[in-house]
Amino acid sequence: MGRNLEKRQHLFNGYPRGWFVLAFSEELDVGDIKKITCFGQTLVLYRGEDRIVRAMDAYCPHLGGGLVKGKVIGNSIECPFHAWRFGPDGKCNHIPYASSIPPKAVINTWLIQEVNHIIYLWHDPAGGEPDFEIPLLxxxxxxxxxxxxxxxxxxxxxxxxxxxxxxxxxxxxxxxxxxxxxxxxxxxxxxxxxxxxxxxxxxxxxxxxxxxxxxxxxxxxxxxxxxxxxxxxxxxxxxxxxxxxxxxxxxxxxxxxxxxxxxxxxxxxxxxxxxxxxxxxxxxxLEKKFVEKPILCDGDGPLMRLRKWYSQFFVPREETKQLPFDGKVLETDVLQPAG
Structure with a gap:
């Protein structure tokens, strides 16, 4: 499995850029908090009083309390450990026993869109803004x-x-x-x-x-x-x-x-x-291995072209121009020799 994974990551290294589904809308009611593990990180998803869904990193920057065990107050989320409260922008907006709030008391937030009764998160390892829209159904x-x-x-x-x-x-x-x-x-x-x-x-x-x-x-x-x-x-x-x-x-x-x-x-x-x-x-x-250079026949689909298309989301945007794949698939696109 380890060697197989190394070969695959040669083409699809790390995590991709794009919109990704975290839940269907009815899975998150007002006041609900949902723990999400994705892209090697842990987030919390919650729906505020205004019915808007938000996502942020799952742990309080104070002493690491897990926000999934906290509660939603208005449009903020409150840590269960010391009741520090964080607003939609990730900034701490309430500490019940403090006269001032440390400027660094901020949690990383994630871009969320709710479209077609589905909750999507934008992920870009480079931190860029979305470069395409979620289609409406x-x-x-x-x-x-x-x-x-x-x-x-x-x-x-x-x-x-x-x-x-x-x-x-x-x-x-x-x-x-x-x-x-x-x-x-x-x-x-x-x-x-x-x-x-x-x-x-x-x-x-x-x-x-x-x-x-x-x-x-x-x-x-x-x-x-x-x-x-x-x-x-x-x-x-x-x-x-x-x-x-x-x-x-x-x-x-x-x-x-x-x-x-x-x-x-x-x-x-x-x-x-x-x-x-x-x-x-x-x-x-679960029982196959990844073949980086497959032997294809004339009845196979355009696998290598699909891999070029898919790989654009694993490289910086400026490098995607080096990956030509647009247009309808021609017969000459289908068969590509191994090696």
């Missing part, structure tokens, strides 16, 4: 669509394994029993797109003639528009815990049918099938 505010049904898995692997599914046409049949009839990829700046049509055979039974457009927006999350037996919107999102472990969160919204109870029941079955489908991938990932 109108369906998330449409009464004709269900709310999110979701689940998560903690997986001991690097998220590139998940992201490479964008181009890996060859695994759909042996791993997921899906007959792919049309498949293409396109890369546009921070987006990696898969268009896919075929016949799926869900683990729960049945046949689904489908078409899907699945788009990664940066390295951290993919939104898919699925048309099949039912119309669905899907999200899968990876957030690195450390350099070889991730949380995979995934959710589904469905367009409501005439019978809402039937739609909701189908939605729960859908997320169960997604869980089982991802577990099929996980079973492969």
């Amino acid at each position: 109108p369906e998330s505010e449409d009464e004709h669509w269900t709310t999110w049904e979701y689940a998560q898995l903690e997986i001991e692997t690097h998220p590139h394994e998940l992201v490479e599914n964008v181009v890996d046409i060859g695994h759909f049949s042996p791993v997921h029993r899906t007959q792919v009839e049309k498949f293409e990829n396109e890369f546009k700046g921070h987006m990696a797109i898969q268009r896919n049509e075929g016949v799926a055979y869900p683990l729960g039974g049945g046949i689904d003639n489908y078409s899907i457009e699945a788009t990664y927006y940066g390295p951290g999350f993919q939104i898919s528009k699925w048309n099949g037996f039912m119309e669905a919107r899907l999200i899968n999102a990876n957030t690195m815990i450390d350099t070889n472990k991730m949380i995979l969160r995934f959710g589904v919204m469905l367009k409501k049918g005439n019978d809402l109870r039937q739609t909701v029941a189908f939605q729960k079955g859908y997320i169960e099938n997604l869980s089982k489908g991802f577990q099929e991938d996980v079973d492969i990932w």
Whole structure:
């Protein structure tokens, strides 16, 4: 595992830049505090009285009290150890037994956006501002669509394994029993797109003639528009815990049918099938090794181009110009010899 990890980090060193999902909105009510471990650090996520979600480092700079055991006061968070209170800007704004507040009593804060009833964190190892936006899903505010049904898995692997599914046409049949009839990829700046049509055979039974457009927006999350037996919107999102472990969160919204109870029941079955489908991938990932220079055949997707696209988020922004990958994939992009 150690040697395998070293090879992978030669291409994807450290932690990436992008938007990453920390929770679905309904997981955090007003006054709630949630402990988050991501990118080798520990944070707290909390929702203030104004209903805005905020994130900051998890430990009080006074004597290290864990803020996850504290409480939300207004829009501030109070340490359980000595009741030092920190506002949305991370600055201490109240010490119950002090006449003045030390200027250095500040906790590092993180940029949070809540979009589509999902809570996202911006991560950039260099401390830069966001360079792309989270897309809006109108369906998330449409009464004709269900709310999110979701689940998560903690997986001991690097998220590139998940992201490479964008181009890996060859695994759909042996791993997921899906007959792919049309498949293409396109890369546009921070987006990696898969268009896919075929016949799926869900683990729960049945046949689904489908078409899907699945788009990664940066390295951290993919939104898919699925048309099949039912119309669905899907999200899968990876957030690195450390350099070889991730949380995979995934959710589904469905367009409501005439019978809402039937739609909701189908939605729960859908997320169960997604869980089982991802577990099929996980079973492969945990027993495979990373091949930096794979031997490819003419039926493989544009794996090396996908890796170029993905690697842009692991290098400083000024270096991304050296990684050309934009445009639709041509036949000549697919096959690249090893060595």
